[in-house]
Amino acid sequence: MTEPLDLNQLAQNIKQWGLELGFQQVGIADTDLSAAEPRLQAWLNERYHGEMEWMARHGMMRARPHELLPGTLRVISVRMNYLPANAAFASTLKDPALGYISRYALGRDYHKLLRNRLKKLGERIQQHCVSLNFRPFVDSAPVLERPLAEKAGLGWTGKHSLILSREAGSFFFLGELLIDLPLPVDRPVEEGCGKCVACITTCPTGAIVAPGTVDARRCISYLTIELEGAIPEEFRPLMGNRIYGCDDCQLTCPWNRYSQLTDEADFSARRPLHAPQLITLFGWSETQFLKETEGSPIRRIGHLRWLRNIAVALGNAPWDTAIVSALESRLGEHPLLDEHITWALAQQKARRATCVVEVQAAKKQRLVRVIEKGLPRDA
Structure with missing residues (x-):
């Protein structure tokens, strides 16, 4: 007789396995993003997505993970830090002769790295289940990753629309693993922006x-x-x-x-x-x-x-x-x-x-000072 699966213990194991695979935080959320749908629709209605037609192409599927992978019951949300050492933010931005590149893009493309790690996490979970369907996502499908991360307790949505963590700020990537197990879910954290703008x-x-x-x-x-x-x-x-x-x-x-x-050499x-x-x-x-x-x-x-x-x-x-x-x-x-x-x-x-105007003005001011002092013009 097969021993019943302890979902609470499995959830704890998943979080530990995630850390071992290089994620800095792992949370679990259900698939109900109905609260995010009106906000998404209003954003699309305002055409705030510009030329990114793929944002509107799938309609509200972005808020319905279970439509991407039928049978999905939970979403495992992960974060991975990407800030490199010696980021040189200020020194680069202050020197107009230099080009500033967003710090997430200074190293290797994160998509494959995160997706491969998520796949390994799914395979490890699969080893401990009689059956498991899973699918990893890293900006690769219409998924509202930030609301999911928020529900999974990874942070709150800041006023800049990015996920913020009290322990890690916002310089991190997000990824999702859709699974068909009814794991216990995590609680959202309290918003921390306050009155800051x-x-x-x-x-x-x-x-x-x-x-x-x-x-x-x-x-x-x-x-x-x-x-x-x-x-x-x-x-x-x-x-x-x-x-x-x-x-x-x-x-x-x-x-x-x-x-x-980041601990990742690729970043x-x-x-x-x-x-x-x-x-x-x-x-x-x-x-x-x-x-x-x-x-x-x-x-x-x-x-x-x-x-x-x-x-x-x-x-x-x-x-x-x-x-x-x-x-x-x-x-x-x-x-x-x-x-x-x-x-x-x-x-x-x-x-x-x-x-040219500034140089001419400077020369004129110098000449005026010389004359006012009563000195020869070549002084």
Whole structure:
């Protein structure tokens, strides 16, 4: 006679196995996301998803995990830290000659790594069950991962819409394992943002239009990663030197004082992408781009959009003849790139004019001081 399965003990074992596989936290949630459906529909109705039509393509399936894997009773939600050592946030953002890449993208693409670990977790659970159906997800299907993580007790949804943890801030990836076992579920944690609005006021483009609501069409991450066409001119000066993603809402969050560094070597920053010179990146051929971004999440935007983003950053940099030459050298390669190069050259020209005026003004002030002192003009 088969001994009955102790679901409580199994749930505890699953959490321990998850830690052994490299996840920093494991929680369990049911599949009821009905409370999230009205919010999702309202967000879609406002067209806040921009060109990301895949967000709307599956309708409310995103809030119904049991429709993705029939028979699903629980979702195991996991987090894995990704913040590399020596992230150099401030030093990179403050130097307009450097390109800033969102810290999650400095190393290897997380999708396969997390999915493989989740698969191993599912296989280990399977060894202790008479039968088990499971399916891992890491941004690979229409799943509302943040509401699930919230229900599983991994954290609460911050005003920037990301999951926040009191122990780990928000610099972590999420993944899900759908299973057909009625495991005991975890409780959500108490919200911890309070009256803080630092992320809302800090967002360079004003993309956080309400607490927990992001208009992707204004978000620098969307503009540099998801948007396929031209970046609206109104946002280009606000992008600064951010060429792939943006971390500003996380950087300003007080809870990220407790962020934990990653233990995964794959998430360590690649040398060519860590505080890189913009002019150097702009000189990459498509072959070099593909080589340097092999296995990186950056690769999916392609060489053209990579150059588009860098052209905007070069336009935002102080006037420099080397920048002007670099921009001019790529004119004529593609209409989309030409549009952004032309804009960037206009910004450089305007800054040069400003520099000339400032130099002339400085000379005039010096001359006035000399005359006021009654000294010879060549003094």
